[in-house]
Amino acid sequence: MNKQFEVLKRSRELVLKRIEGLTTGQLHTIPEGFNNNIAWNVAHLVVTQQLLHYKLSGLNCLAPDELIEEYRKGTFPTKEFTEEEFEEVKELLLGLPDTLQEDFEAGIFTEYEEYETSTGFVIDSIESAIAFNNLHEGMHLGIIMTLTKLV
Numbered sequence: 001m002n003k004q005f006e007v008l009k010r011s012r013e014l015v016l017k018r019i020e021g022l023t024t025g026q027l028h029t030i031p032e033g034f035n036n037n038i039a040w041n042v043a044h045l046v047v048t049q050q051l052l053h054y055k056l057s058g059l060n061c062l063a064p065d066e067l068i069e070e071y072r073k074g075t076f077p078t079k080e081f082t083e084e085e086f087e088e089v090k091e092l093l094l095g096l097p098d099t100l101q102e103d104f105e106a107g108i109f110t111e112y113e114e115y116e117t118s119t120g121f122v123i124d125s126i127e128s129a130i131a132f133n134n135l136h137e138g139m140h141l142g143i144i145m146t147l148t149k150l151v
Contacts, residue, residue: 004130005101008049011137012093015042018141018148028080031150038147039081039089041140043071046092048136052129053100056113062099063092073118104130 019027019038027039036044047068050061061068067089070078081089103109109126116122123129 001104001127001130004127004134005097005104007134008097008100008130008137011134011141012045012097015045015141015144016090016094018144022148022151024080024083024086026148026151027086028077029151030077031147034147034150035076037077038144038151039086040071040075040077041144041147042086042093043067043081043089044073044075045137045140046089046096047071048073049096049100049133052115052123052133052136053109053126056115056123056129057109057126058111058113059108062096067092100130 019042022038027042028037030037046063050063050068051072054061069075104126112123112125112129114122114124115129117132121132121135123132
């Protein structure tokens with residue numbers, strides 16, 4: 001599992017490196033043909049990881065409920081983050097993978113509610129949730145990379 005955690009951490013470092021130096025306006029721009037922006041994608045990564053790993057394991061999520069409601073699957077940007085709010089999201093993005101690894105190693109993930117993703121992949125354990133989340137993160141990294149070229 002160490003490689004899975006390494007992939008998650010590296011993916012998030014790449015996201016942060018890619019968006020470094022962008023203005024608040026650029027982070028919230030929705031280019032023509034897209035239905036979301038860079039800021040939404042970053043927050044969505046935080047939220048999805050929490051839902052797939054903690055909520056489906058019957059545990060409390062470590063991200064604020066409001067963030068989860070506004071950036072979960074099926075949502076669209078409805079407001080803009082302030083610079084301070086987005087810094088908090090970036091801190092969650094960077095810090096939560098370490099917490100996940102610590103919690104996994106401590107053995108807190110003892111149950112898992114089976115979940116079929118929109119891609120048809122069935123997640124049935126914390127291990128498969130971590131693997132699937134890495135695929136999800138890679139997809140959104142690609143979207144973020146495209147969006148940074150358009151803003």
